[in-house]
Amino acid sequence: MASDYCDRTQLRSYLGLAAGATSDDALLDDLIGRVSRFMDRFTGRWFYELSQTRQYDYQDSPRRLYLDADLLSCTKLTVDGEDIANDSYVLYPLNQSAKQWMETKYGTGDIFTWSDTPQAAIAVAGLWGWHDDYAQAWKASGDTVQNATQISASGTTLTVSSGSNFAVRQMLKIETEQVLVTAISGVNLTITRGLNGTSAATHANGKSISIWQPPTDIQHIAVRLAAWFYRQKDAPFTRTATPSLGVVIEPSILPPDILEQLKRFRRVRI
Numbered sequence: 001m002a003s004d005y006c007d008r009t010q011l012r013s014y015l016g017l018a019a020g021a022t023s024d025d026a027l028l029d030d031l032i033g034r035v036s037r038f039m040d041r042f043t044g045r046w047f048y049e050l051s052q053t054r055q056y057d058y059q060d061s062p063r064r065l066y067l068d069a070d071l072l073s074c075t076k077l078t079v080d081g082e083d084i085a086n087d088s089y090v091l092y093p094l095n096q097s098a099k100q101w102m103e104t105k106y107g108t109g110d111i112f113t114w115s116d117t118p119q120a121a122i123a124v125a126g127l128w129g130w131h132d133d134y135a136q137a138w139k140a141s142g143d144t145v146q147n148a149t150q151i152s153a154s155g156t157t158l159t160v161s162s163g164s165n166f167a168v169r170q171m172l173k174i175e176t177e178q179v180l181v182t183a184i185s186g187v188n189l190t191i192t193r194g195l196n197g198t199s200a201a202t203h204a205n206g207k208s209i210s211i212w213q214p215p216t217d218i219q220h221i222a223v224r225l226a227a228w229f230y231r232q233k234d235a236p237f238t239r240t241a242t243p244s245l246g247v248v249i250e251p252s253i254l255p256p257d258i259l260e261q262l263k264r265f266r267r268v269r270i
Contacts, residue, residue, distance in 0.1 A: 003048030003212060004036045004171070004222070006226065007168060008025060025168075032226050035226045036222060043265045045129075045130045045265070046129050048212060050196045056121075070099070072128060074102070075125045139211045141165050143160045146160050157190060158209075167184075217265075
């Protein structure tokens, strides 16, 4: 399950829905998920942290490897079955959070190569996704695991100090595991475990909890689009234009200003 780009609390606030009116919560959650995945498809990238190993053919360059997705952090580079030391390569662009290619350093003796076959000769394990300020992407919640002694790897109820520190549809991280909040009741969060390529694990009482913060503009676009779809249930799906003579009925379209903003985030293939 991929991460969402806004949460129910943000969408309810934007729509001006009363705090106690929960009859549309299932619809809001569905729209948030649909809009988030639409944004992925439209831009050709995703805006959450995915732990994954991606395979690459040798690209006819002993020094440079172009990546087919945005790389936030590389945990292991393997070339022709051999692991390459982390200080033997550099990720580019240098001053951007999301990396598009990597180069081996001169003087290290490490290069991209192959022996038996150039196909899938290179593997890059890491955290993938796009963020404009990755260092600030995981925000400290100020809360910790408060289950009796621990939450087991199969547990789906996470007890915290205050449920008000969290919101439904938020992606949380405990140690290296990502979990999704699906419901909140007092200090108990119902969660879905081991998401975005991470593994469910046991977490001891007192372990800190972080909240994923999508890029600010991406959050705003997600809220706007989800709100637009929500309002369509009570609005006609056509619009009326009045040219110089006569009236023309046209199908309703997505907000053009928001689509223009979203175009800025389209991934350019190198």
